[in-house]
Amino acid sequence: xxxxxxxxxxxxxxxxxxxxxxxxxxxxxxxxxxxxxxxxxxxxxxxxxxxxxxxxxxxxxxxxxxxxxxxxxxxxxxxxxxxxxxxxxxxxxxxxxxxxxxxxxxxxxxxxxxxxxxxxxxxxxxxxxxxxxxxxxxxxxxxxxxxxxxxxxxxxxxxxxxxxxxxxxxxxxxxxxxxxxxxxxxxxxxxxxxxxxxxxxxxxxxxxxxxxxxxxxxxxxxxxxxxxxxxxxxxxxxxxxxxxxx
Numbered sequence: 001x002x003x004x005x006x007x008x009x010x011x012x013x014x015x016x017x018x019x020x021x022x023x024x025x026x027x028x029x030x031x032x033x034x035x036x037x038x039x040x041x042x043x044x045x046x047x048x049x050x051x052x053x054x055x056x057x058x059x060x061x062x063x064x065x066x067x068x069x070x071x072x073x074x075x076x077x078x079x080x081x082x083x084x085x086x087x088x089x090x091x092x093x094x095x096x097x098x099x100x101x102x103x104x105x106x107x108x109x110x111x112x113x114x115x116x117x118x119x120x121x122x123x124x125x126x127x128x129x130x131x132x133x134x135x136x137x138x139x140x141x142x143x144x145x146x147x148x149x150x151x152x153x154x155x156x157x158x159x160x161x162x163x164x165x166x167x168x169x170x171x172x173x174x175x176x177x178x179x180x181x182x183x184x185x186x187x188x189x190x191x192x193x194x195x196x197x198x199x200x201x202x203x204x205x206x207x208x209x210x211x212x213x214x215x216x217x218x219x220x221x222x223x224x225x226x227x228x229x230x231x232x233x234x235x236x237x238x239x240x241x242x243x244x245x246x
Contacts, residue, residue: 015044057122069116100194104230110196114163126160133167137176168199177208
């Protein structure tokens with residue numbers, strides 16, 4: 001290793017260590033000043049660290065797979081819904097602490113849209129957590145058993161955006177319902193939540209099994225929230241039909 005590489009390694013400057021020779025050659029070819037050369041090195045370090053930060057935030061978000069909002073097939077949505085999704089890409093709802101609730105049958109794009117918004121938030125420097133509601137209930141119960149519920153809640157509250165997927169597929173017992181209610185109440189009107197569900201609000205009692213708790217949950221989550229009811233054919237079913245036809 002050259003002395004430059006050694007120093008860059010010790011100073012944690014990976015872009016400089018791996019690219020200084022190319023930067024020197026480019027600067028000489030273009031007759032850059034010392035100031036321009038130094039700026040190109042620092043800009044390279046900044047861009048690399050920014051990209052590493054994005055990658056780490058996406059990794060820590062625990063997305064089950066990567067679905068980008070740019071790959072969303074807007075033709076599958078009614079015009080009103082596609083316009084609303086485009087509007088949400090500004091991510092102003094996160095700064096405002098507002099929730100989004102996607103309601104619709106399986107396969108209409110709720111999860112894709114949610115993950116796409118989550119990845120976009122990661123790219124903008126926001127901390128994000130993706131988790132299915134059944135897995136969240138399981139983690140809450142486990143942390144309570146291990147006397148770690150308080151620390152779990154603190155970590156959960158600090159995320160800029162939490163995406164709760166698959167609300168409605170599994171009913172909860174009393175303990176699970178109460179744990180979830182208390183957890184989400186702590187983020188109410190301060191931090192954003194995206195929820196995907198296959199059930200309309202009048203059916204949420206089927207999963208919480210408590211009319212009072214259900215009413216309180218709906219009231220808090222929907223206050224100043226964007227409620228988007230996606231009424232369209234399952235795109236997975238549509239793709240399957242096209243594949244069978246072909």
